[in-house]
Amino acid sequence: MATIKDVAKRAGVGLGTASRVIAGNGPVSEDAIRRVRKAIEELKFRPSHAARVLQKGQSQTIGVFVPLVHGSFYTPILHAIYTALRASGRHMVVDFGQSLESERQDALEGAEFLTDRGCDGLIVMATALTSADIDRIAERQPRFVLLNRSIPRFQDRCFNPDHRAAGAAAAHALCEAGHRRLAVIEGPKTSRDNTLRMRGFEEALGGYGIDAGTLPRARGDFSPESGRAGTRELLGRDGSFTALFCANDEMAMGALSYLGQAGVAVPGRLSVMGYDGIDLSELTVPPLTTVLIPWREIAANALNHLLNLCYGSALPVEREIPARVLWRESVARIGKGAAQGRLAPS
Amino acid sequence: MATIKDVAKRAGVGLGTASRVIAGNGPVSEDAIRRVRKAIEELKFRPSHAARVLQKGQSQTIGVFVPLVHGSFYTPILHAIYTALRASGRHMVVDFGQSLESERQDALEGAEFLTDRGCDGLIVMATALTSADIDRIAERQPRFVLLNRSIPRFQDRCFNPDHRAAGAAAAHALCEAGHRRLAVIEGPKTSRDNTLRMRGFEEALGGYGIDAGTLPRARGDFSPESGRAGTRELLGRDGSFTALFCANDEMAMGALSYLGQAGVAVPGRLSVMGYDGIDLSELTVPPLTTVLIPWREIAANALNHLLNLCYGSALPVEREIPARVLWRESVARIGKGAAQGRLAPS
DNA sequence: ATGCGGGGTGGAAACGTTTCCACTCCCTGC
DNA sequence: GCAGGGAGTGGAAACGTTTCCACCCCGCAT
Numbered sequence: 021m022a023t024i025k026d027v028a029k030r031a032g033v034g035l036g037t038a039s040r041v042i043a044g045n046g047p048v049s050e051d052a053i054r055r056v057r058k059a060i061e062e063l064k065f066r067p068s069h070a071a072r073v074l075q076k077g078q079s080q081t082i083g084v085f086v087p088l089v090h091g092s093f094y095t096p097i098l099h100a101i102y103t104a105l106r107a108s109g110r111h112m113v114v115d116f117g118q119s120l121e122s123e124r125q126d127a128l129e130g131a132e133f134l135t136d137r138g139c140d141g142l143i144v145m146a147t148a149l150t151s152a153d154i155d156r157i158a159e160r161q162p163r164f165v166l167l168n169r170s171i172p173r174f175q176d177r178c179f180n181p182d183h184r185a186a187g188a189a190a191a192h193a194l195c196e197a198g199h200r201r202l203a204v205i206e207g208p209k210t211s212r213d214n215t216l217r218m219r220g221f222e223e224a225l226g227g228y229g230i231d232a233g234t235l236p237r238a239r240g241d242f243s244p245e246s247g248r249a250g251t252r253e254l255l256g257r258d259g260s261f262t263a264l265f266c267a268n269d270e271m272a273m274g275a276l277s278y279l280g281q282a283g284v285a286v287p288g289r290l291s292v293m294g295y296d297g298i299d300l301s302e303l304t305v306p307p308l309t310t311v312l313i314p315w316r317e318i319a320a321n322a323l324n325h326l327l328n329l330c331y332g333s334a335l336p337v338e339r340e341i342p343a344r345v346l347w348r349e350s351v352a353r354i355g356k357g358a359a360q361g362r363l364a365p366s
Numbered sequence: 367m368a369t370i371k372d373v374a375k376r377a378g379v380g381l382g383t384a385s386r387v388i389a390g391n392g393p394v395s396e397d398a399i400r401r402v403r404k405a406i407e408e409l410k411f412r413p414s415h416a417a418r419v420l421q422k423g424q425s426q427t428i429g430v431f432v433p434l435v436h437g438s439f440y441t442p443i444l445h446a447i448y449t450a451l452r453a454s455g456r457h458m459v460v461d462f463g464q465s466l467e468s469e470r471q472d473a474l475e476g477a478e479f480l481t482d483r484g485c486d487g488l489i490v491m492a493t494a495l496t497s498a499d500i501d502r503i504a505e506r507q508p509r510f511v512l513l514n515r516s517i518p519r520f521q522d523r524c525f526n527p528d529h530r531a532a533g534a535a536a537a538h539a540l541c542e543a544g545h546r547r548l549a550v551i552e553g554p555k556t557s558r559d560n561t562l563r564m565r566g567f568e569e570a571l572g573g574y575g576i577d578a579g580t581l582p583r584a585r586g587d588f589s590p591e592s593g594r595a596g597t598r599e600l601l602g603r604d605g606s607f608t609a610l611f612c613a614n615d616e617m618a619m620g621a622l623s624y625l626g627q628a629g630v631a632v633p634g635r636l637s638v639m640g641y642d643g644i645d646l647s648e649l650t651v652p653p654l655t656t657v658l659i660p661w662r663e664i665a666a667n668a669l670n671h672l673l674n675l676c677y678g679s680a681l682p683v684e685r686e687i688p689a690r691v692l693w694r695e696s697v698a699r700i701g702k703g704a705a706q707g708r709l710a711p712s
Numbered sequence: 713a714t715g716c717g718g719g720g721t722g723g724a725a726a727c728g729t730t731t732c733c734a735c736t737c738c739c740t741g742c
Numbered sequence: 743g744c745a746g747g748g749a750g751t752g753g754a755a756a757c758g759t760t761t762c763c764a765c766c767c768c769g770c771a772t
Contacts, residue, residue, distance in 0.1 A: 023758055034722035039760060047719055066506075069483050070419035071758035074727050079416075089445035090645070092438065099435035102462055111479070113459055116448055133457070138416050160412075244649050273649050280651030299436070303590050303619050305626030305651045369728055380752035385730060393749055417728035420757050 083134030179322035187220030247274025287352035307348035429480030525668035533566030593620025633698035653694035
C-alpha cells in the first residue's frame with residue numbers, strides 16, 4: 021500500500037503539504053493541490069485509518085452496544101442510529117450481547133471493547149446495568165449515553181420512554197374499550213422497564229376500580245415462545261378474562277399464534293394488546309393493537325446528545341417524546357354489559 | 367491514558383519485556399511477569415488498539431457488509447457470523463446498505479470503508495454486484511468471501527444456497543400436495559437469486575404438465591407490503607388458483623395478512639408457501655409452510671473459509687448444504703378432484 | 713533600503729505499539 | 743579454564759499519520 025510519503029515524493033512536495041491537501045485544511049497553492057491529487061490517483065493511495073487514529077486520538081466512530089443481534093426490536097433502533105450517524109459523516113461499530121440473562125456482563129465487556137477500539141463515544145442499551153456499572157463505564161469512557169435506563173446521577177445522559185405512562189395508556193385503552201377482566205404476560209424480573217410499564221398499567225387500573233392484586237399474570241422472557249406458553253398457562257388457570265396485555269409485541273405475537281391454533285377468536289372472544297409497536301405488529305392476523313414506543317426518535321435524540329458531547333456539535337435534543345396507543349384490530353370495543361362476561365361497573 | 371512505557375517504567379523493566387508480558391509470547395522471568403502485571407493493574411493500562419494495528423498490520427477484525435440493517439432476514443445471518451467470530455477471539459465490524467435498489471453502490475462503498483478501516487477480511491452479501499465490481503473489491507482487499515452471489519472466476523469464495531433446487535423443491539411440495547393451479551409473487555428484477563429460484567420453480571412445474579408461461583405472477587420487492595399488494599392484484603385478476611408461492615417469507619407474511627383481512631381462509635381456500643424460513647414464519651396464523659434455506663450454516667461456512675484465508679487456520683468448510691421444505695399449516699393437501707376447483711390431471 | 717506580515721512550504725517530532733538485534737548472565741560440556 | 747548456547751533483558755527502529763515550528767519569498771508600507 022502506498023503511504024503519504026510516496027504521494028509526497030511523487031508529487032514533488034513535502035510531507036506536510038501532502039497532508040494538508042488530503043485533510044483539506046492548511047494553505048496550499050493550487051498547483052500543489054493538483055499535483056498531490058494526481059499522485060494520489062496514480063498510486064491509489066488510501067490513508068491508513070490506524071495511523072490517523074493513533075495520531076489524532078479521534079476515530080470519528082461511535083460504539084453501540086445492544087443486548088441482542090437478532091430480534092425485531094433492536095434492529096430498527098440500530099437502523100435509526102446508523103442512518104443518522106452516516107448523515108453526519110461518522111461511523112458506527114456495534115457490539116452485541118449473547119442473551120438477556122447475560123446482558124449485564126455483556127454490556128460491561130461490550131463497553132470496554134468499544135472503548136479499547138477507539139470509539140469516540142458510546143451508546144449503551146442495557147436495562148440490567150447497575151449504577152456502579154455505569155460508573156465503571158464512565159471511568160474509561162466519559163462520553164456515553166444510555167438508552168432505556170435511568171440513573172439519577174447521569175440523568176442528562178439517559179434517554180428512555182416514559183414506560184410508566186405508556187403502561188398506563190395501555191390500561192386506559194383497554195378499559196375505555198369496555199374491558200374489565202384483564203390478564204397480563206410480563207417480561208423478565210431483571211427488566212426494569214418491564215417493571216415500570218407494569219406498574220403504570222396497574223396504577224391506571226385502580227382508576228377503574230380494578231384490583232391489580234388479583235390480576236391473572238404469567239411471566240415471559242420477551243420471546244414469542246414465552247408469549248405462547250404464557251397464554252396457554254393463563255387460559256388453563258381461568259379463562260374468564262376478556263383482554264390480555266403483553267409486555268412486548270413479540271410475546272403478543274406468540275399469544276396470537278397460540279390463540280389462532282387453539283381456535284380462540286381474536287378479538288371476538290379475547291382481545292390482545294402488545295407493547296413497543298415493532299414493524300411486524302401490523303402483519304399479524306388480526307393486526308395487533310399496541311402501544312407505540314417512539315424508539316427510533318428516542319435513539320436519534322440520544323445520538324444527537326452524544327454527538328454534542330463528543331464533537332462539540334450543537335444538535336437539537338428532544339427528551340420527552342410521548343408514546344401512544346396504536347389502534348388496530350386485536351382489541352374489541354365492547355359495550356357495557358356486553359356478551360363477554362360479567363363486567364364490573366365503571 | 368497510561369502507555370506501555372509507563373508500565374515498563376513502573377515495573378522497572380524495559381519496553382520489550384513489558385510488551386512480551388502483555389503479548390504473552392517471548393521468554394520472560396516469573397518475577398518480571400509479576401511486576402508488569404502489577405503495574406498494569408495499578409495504572410489501569412489498556413493497550414491502544416490503533417497503535418497495535420498500525421504496527422502489526424492486522425486488526426483481528428472481519429468486516430461484514432449486508433444490504434439492510436432491519437429485516438428479519440439479515441439479522442440471523444449477522445448473528446451466526448458474530449457468534450462464530452467471537453468464539454475464535456476476533457471481532458466484527460458491520461456496514462449496512464440503505465436500500466435494495468442502491469445495494470450495488472452501497473456494497474462497493476461498504477467494502478471500501480471496511481477495508482480502509484483495517485479489516486483483515488470481508489464478507490460481502492450483495493446479489494447485485496457484477497463481476498467487475500468484485501474485481502474492484504478484490505484489488506483492494508484480496509481476502510473476501512461472497513454470500514449469495516456466484517461468480518465463476520471466484521467460485522471458491524462464493525457461498526450460496528442452491529436456489530434453483532430450492533425453488534424446485536417448493537414446486538414439488540405444492541404439486542405433490544395436489545395443487546395444479548398456482549400463482550407466484552416474485553422478488554425484484556435485480557435480484558439474481560430470485561431469478562434462480564423462480565427458474566427452478568418453473569422448471570419443476572414442467573414435470574407436472576403445468577405451463578409456466580401462463581402462471582399468474584406479480585412482482586414484489588421482498589417487503590411485506592409488496593406481498594400484500596401482490597396478493598390483492600393476483601386475486602383481482604383471476605382468483606382461480608389454489609396455491610400461492612412467494613419468493614420470500616416476508617412477502618408471504620404480507621400475503622397472509624391481506625388474506626386474513628379479506629376473509630380468505632388459509633389454507634382452506636388458498637394455500638400459501640414462503641421461502642427462506644425466517645424465525646417469524648412459524649408465528650403466523652396459520653404457521654407458514656416454507657422452504658428452509660440454511661442461511662446460518664452457509665454463513666458460518668463462508669466465515670470459516672475466510673478465517674482460513676486470513677489467518678491460515680484450517681477450519682472445516684462445507685459447501686453443499688441442502689434446503690428443505692418446512693411443512694407447517696399454510697399449505698393444504700388436497701385430493702385428486704377435490705373441492706378446490708378444476709384440477710389438471712397429474 | 714529596510715522591516716514586516718503572511719501565503720506557502722518542508723520536515724522533525726510525536727502518537728503507542730511490536731519486532732528485532734545486541735548484550736549479559738549463567739549453565740553445561742569438554 | 744574456556745567455548746557455546748540459551749534464557750532473559752533493554753532499547754532502537756519502524757508502522758503512517760498530523761501537527762508544529764522554522765523558513766523562504768514576495769509585496770507593501772515606512
